[in-house]
Amino acid sequence: EAQVTQNPRYLITVTGKKLTVTCSQNMNHEYMSWYRQDPGLGLRQIYYSMNVEVTDKGDVPEGYKVSRKEKRNFPLILESPSPNQTSLYFCASSSTLIFGSGANVLTFGAGSRLTVL
């Protein structure tokens, strides 16, 4: 089944304890991206990647890191989590998101709910 898999789905951690949220897709998609969803603020893009070793900042990249060493994986790293990073996180992927007839829809993961105490 074609899907985007995020882990963990739920996590409670403490301020300053490094954590990684993994994202993996099995559709050979070039484009992958991370979002956070907060009440009243909606969904905001954190980082995205057009392909392996190509990453760029979205609208809210502060406090996050990403890497794209393999096509299928795009982990989100919080080096020193803070309470304001408590949120619902989504990973998504697509093939050729941008141009012409090759543009395809985004496929989202089920979400990871993170609480930082």
Added chain:
Amino acid sequence: KQEVTQIPAALSVPEGENLVLNCSFTDSAIYNLQWFRQDPGKGLTSLLLIQSSQREQTSGRLNASLDKSSGRSTLYIAASQPGDSATYLCAVTYAGGTSYGKLTFGQGTILTVHP
């Protein structure tokens, strides 16, 4: 900076009504616009994608239109059903400076269809 606005924020209709959800964006230099559905506590499901060169897309009871020059898109839902109850979000993909994979979402419209 691209800003995406959705009106109304919430909508409650009786079953069977046709309805229109609105999405507006400030920068018309977009690559595409997508409409998504989100059920409570769940991820997003893509409904329709309209490329910048297109005017509309249809899928079943859904029809989405795009007017780039005015910065507007509408999602038309025909013969609404209780199962259509969800939050509907639009998102635009655009070039932000040297970045060409940026994507901005609207705040969403919460739709309730009652029997």
